[in-house]
Amino acid sequence: MIAPVLSVRNLVTEFDTRAGTVTAVDGVSLDVGPGEVLGIVGESGSGKTITGFSILGLIDKPGRIAGGEVLLNGQDLRTLPEAAMQKLRGDRIAMIFQDPMMTLNPVLRIDTQMVETIRAHRDVSPARARDMAAEALGLVGIPSPVERLRTYPHEMSGGMRQRVVIAIALMLEPDLIIADEPTTALDVTIQSQILSEMQRLLAARKTALIWITHDLTVVAGLAHRVAVMYAGRIVETGPVDDLLDRPAHPYTQGLISSIPSSVPRGERLVPIKGMTPSLISLPRGCAFAPRCPRASETCHNARPEAEDISEARSLRCFHPLEMAQ
């Protein structure tokens, strides 16, 4: 087996609040190989974004990473000093956010921002850095990249801005990209353009990608493997086809049957009842038990541990759905 680019083991991230300590990420373990796309799916408050931030070491007070390992090519990022982490971010690991304006500085031209990033990580002349920046813009499908370099972010459409952000992320050929809902705010045709560019570039470069989203349909089209998060824990993980066709966790099943296109027209959807629990008052047992149609006494009292149910799949559930075959 090829060594994974990123290997996360039992990651725990906590936040101190007035109401007590909240465990936003609770024992998350995952691996991403070169060229692989891992989709992390969850609803709001499931901890999917904080997982991404924790991998990058971007947790500020009152939060803290309370335990676990984050291995990038075998090196534990949690033991690295902050200065070394800073060198690593943007160079070996890049992050793409939902709102491109979170990444782009509104008062600086695109070229200033891109050249600055390149020169922070590579010892090249400003002229060479400009060339690299123009080339990166061209790669993500931005027409006339040299002219575009001289514009400000507000002069671009949302789709163009997101392309610039992706260009910046890809520019230094990182080993891993973490993308947090990067196409959620975009229109269908623009989303499709960006997904197509990402597919092409990642396959060519063997870059690992973690795609964090609430949208199972995008994951179905893009990812190789899927991890489903609920209340800070990964409840089920597996290859995309296997997991979506034969979900074992009742929550995964619920998410799938909530999608309007999952049932024939005119048939009723089968939504998950209730709503996501507050992390402050999580149930004692399985966090999904109060909403779960299969929950038993055990589920309300004990937390299921992650178990491998086949070579490629793992699951946290006492009463998994029967898997066909």
Added chain:
Amino acid sequence: MTALLSLRALSQTYVSTPDLAERMANLAGAKYRELRVRAVNEVSFDVAEGEVVGLVGESGCGKSTLGRMVVGVETPSGGTLAWRGATLEEMTPEQRRQWELEVQMIFQDPFASLNPRMRVEQIIGEAPVVHGLIKRTERRDYVAELLGKVGLGADIMSRYPHQFSGGQRQRIGIARALALRPKLIVCDEAISALDVSIQAQVLNLFEDLRAEFGFAYLFISHDLGAVEHIADRVAIMYLGRLVEIGTADEVFENPRHPYTRALLAEAPRIDRRGQDFTPIEGEIPSPLDPPPGCAFHPRCARATQACKGAMPELRAGRDGRRTACILEHGEQP
């Protein structure tokens, strides 16, 4: 039977005239012109009683402007809007009041559409009291009944909006619309801001309410999956114009307009794995400066010289489906 709502060549043009400073600059030789945006451009369709019409389009296509005209928040700049056969101009004050009460709207953002200083009872119960549908003394019972209809308990009546989750707030917004006993509900991206599992709950609620009260919906959304699920008929908009309209089965199974085809081909679906995304090129043109002829031609793979010439009208093609594409009208080889 006359249609509940009937739109004929309905248009909305926004005009921005040069301000004083710009007019002075023009005297010195600057070239500030009047800017016109045709946000909605000659849209015609009907909504029958109890019918769900899905209105689909990308940002800036004018679908929300159209929805706001239908509820009467904006006055159309051209064309006619008729409610129960009476146009805006012909309406008597009584008919106008009926239209205003019978068409209600549910908004996208459940956080911005509820007054944060009002209690739930007031939010839902204010309008029916003001309009004389119920007496003030009946308000508590009336609101309690409505809350039951949308799946909330009567005990939440004295709470404020900030005490609720997004899904619960959206239910309160739905109860507020129901309170006026409407006939048509305009849902402008009403489920887009909700989590997936909550979206499904609200979609089911829409269907239950329709079965119980016989509402018609104008369901405005960019989410093709949701529209396919709920709509009887689907209208596709692009840059202010309708490009295709037909029954949901027709449009989703056999889209005709190249834009509809592209939208459907690119929409991610749960059963589409390892999708090879082959997007249409380019971005939506600015409505300030729309391309000549068919607005979609710069992005259309099938565009011919003729497409750049004349704006295609929405009319029936060879098989009776209404599209705005000359290639479908059979005028081209």
